[in-house]
Amino acid sequence: MIERYLTFRLLRVYITLVQTGSISETARQLHLTQPTVSIQLKKLQETVGHRLYSFQQQRFVLTEAGNALYLSCQKIFACLDEFTSQLDDIDAGQSGHLKIAMVNTAQYILPKLIGPFQIRFPGIEITLEIGNREQVLQRFEQGLDDLYVFSHPPSLEHAIAEPFLVNPLVMVANSAHPLAHNERIDVRELLENRFLLREQGSATRMMFDSFLQNQGATPSHMQQLSSNEAIKVGISAGMGIGMLSQHVLDLHNSNLTVLPVDGLPLVNHWYFIARNDRYMPKTALKFLSFCQTSVEQVLGEPWQGELEGLIVRHFEHI
Structure with missing residues (x-):
């Protein structure tokens, strides 16, 4: 059976390759040599029994099997991160990591919510990525973040959106x-x-x-x-x-x-966007819940959407 030969090491190498699109950058990030990375990837493809990717005109391209494996890797490592977060919660109170990407204009809004949230939940580390619409869309396509903030939600297959302001x-x-x-x-x-x-x-x-x-x-x-x-x-x-x-x-x-x-x-409207094919970590759910109850107090305007609808639509697809 394939799972007997797959290891977290192989999957970590693979998911890093997909996110970077480069063997050399994968090696750098994982502190490995390029030959080691190439050997690990060859072993992974042999184990899976399908070609996972190719380089076409120096552009990294996933095969159908490669994309399916990448989605599975996302879920596996998200579950592991969630498990680690739960252990941390038990040992030292609420903690974890939340990754948010937002369009430039949202920087005038979201920090006003993030500040009080971090005061209330100091153990949750938030990483913010700010860019123009095209840059944030690229991050969404790669599934690099937990939540995305747009003022005009993308009409993409895996996007679920809910207005909040x-x-x-x-x-x-x-x-x-x-x-x-x-x-x-x-x-x-x-x-x-x-x-x-x-x-x-x-x-x-x-x-x-x-x-x-x-x-x-x-x-x-x-x-x-x-x-x-x-x-x-x-x-x-x-x-x-x-x-x-x-x-x-x-x-x-x-x-x-x-x-x-x-x-x-x-x-x-401002929208929170999530992918319906990615696991939403507990920290993201906690942040959305906090925003729903705090938007009017912090920003002076009522919450616009239905948070429960966003969460239900998300978990219906996971």
Whole structure:
């Protein structure tokens, strides 16, 4: 039987290879030589009896059997991590590890929840990964994290999503802008301004493009910037106007103002995303439960989704 010959060492080498896509990087991370890694992988493929992967034009590609083994490895090591966490809980109180990846804009929201959570559960170590939408989607595809935070959930096969907070998108200008004190503004009055925008594919950019398209409006000048902070600085300096999440603004300590544009704010939401083919650790469940009971107290706005629905949908697939 195959399980008689599989070892955790072989599976650890394999799962590291899948996550890195490189034999040399696998060797470096596991403190092994490259020949040793190659021998271990050859032994694993012989044991399984199927080709698990290939390198096509220097790109690492899993076979169907290789992907099935990787999913099994994820569950095996997640169960072991959970067991270790349970032992730690018995010995020293609640502890464990939680990995969260979030899009850039969420850094204005999530730390406000993580701070009180870590005060309450100091034994839980949280690793945060922050990137643009494409980078976080790549992490989701690789299953590198326990939870993901998007403002526009991905329509992917293994994604289950639940909203937790309203995310209003507003048009922002320098407070000295000629239209800053108007009671209402038609979007066509803004079209001669330079719009400072996030990159194509970001949730805010998609919402902005959709809004203008629905209004039948085409801006004359657009400039792409790499982050919300860059856009805020640009607006503050009079470079142009831009659409931003209301959560990134500090109107009391800046020269920014929200323009009262017809049709705005756009109602969007923040979402917690999980994979339905990955084991959700107890630390993730604890964090979601904490957020559900604390969002309104910490952020002043009510929880939007149904946490029980997210958890049930997750475990239905595990």
